[in-house]
Amino acid sequence: DTAVSQTPKYLVTxxxxxxxxxxxxxLGHDTMYWYKQDSKKFLKIMFSYNNKELIINETVPNRxxxxxxxxxxxNLHINSLELGDSAVYFCASSQAPGQGKExxxxxPGTRLLVL
Amino acid sequence: GDSVVxxxxxxxxxxxxxxxxxxxxxxxxxxxxFWYVQYPGEGPQxxxxxxxxxxxxxxxxxxxxxxxxxxxxxxxxDSVQESDSAVYFCALREGGGxxxxxxxxxxxxxxx
Numbered sequence: 001d002t003a004v005s006q007t008p009k010y011l012v013t014x015x016x017x018x019x020x021x022x023x024x025x026x027l028g029h030d031t032m033y034w035y036k037q038d039s040k041k042f043l044k045i046m047f048s049y050n051n052k053e054l055i056i057n058e059t060v061p062n063r064x065x066x067x068x069x070x071x072x073x074x075n076l077h078i079n080s081l082e083l084g085d086s087a088v089y090f091c092a093s094s095q096a097p098g099q100g101k102e103x104x105x106x107x108p109g110t111r112l113l114v115l
Numbered sequence: 116g117d118s119v120v121x122x123x124x125x126x127x128x129x130x131x132x133x134x135x136x137x138x139x140x141x142x143x144x145x146x147x148x149f150w151y152v153q154y155p156g157e158g159p160q161x162x163x164x165x166x167x168x169x170x171x172x173x174x175x176x177x178x179x180x181x182x183x184x185x186x187x188x189x190x191x192x193d194s195v196q197e198s199d200s201a202v203y204f205c206a207l208r209e210g211g212g213x214x215x216x217x218x219x220x221x222x223x224x225x226x227x
Contacts, residue, residue: 004158031213040219041153041202041219041220041222042217042219042220043159043204043217043220044217045214045215045216048213048214050213055213056213056214090158090159092158094213096213097211097212097213102147102208102213103161103164104161104213104215105160105161106158106159106160107158108156108157108158109156109157109158
């Protein structure tokens, strides 16, 4: 049983296009995240939602818009894709903070290549 | 803001060698500290953690001690194996929040 799943696994697209990445977790967690990992393996948080409410929004261009239809799903929509958006995007989930079980569980990643 | 600095680039020990991967952190709050491991083609996964000063995280022969006086959380192992080859990330979580700040990652390649 996959705990955190993402689709698609690979995404190759042209500059200027709009694309979405979907994430689902079956761990019963309240909090979900999007991370970006660049070509040098640097991992940086982009967004976090707790029970469908946005709680972390790092300095990410407005072209990136997360959406959480329910606490088990967190999708990422990217408008007007640019070459610099090429990266691996990871979804993660955890319990809400303060419960002592905040280990973050990562999905397998979506490899985005913008041509 | 919070920051984590760890051994950069690649570490290339031979199988059976001892290992230390350095990690130092900076934060204004009392953090929890983590090492995550990432195997090729996969997402990071928790390797070990320490929640407070003088705690020691342990997993698969690896250890890391939470040292508040030196703001460090170095990853150590007495004898590495080829199967330990992966990218290792040191990370902190500030106070009662849920935001993880990662170091730049250290690629461990154990040679036979």
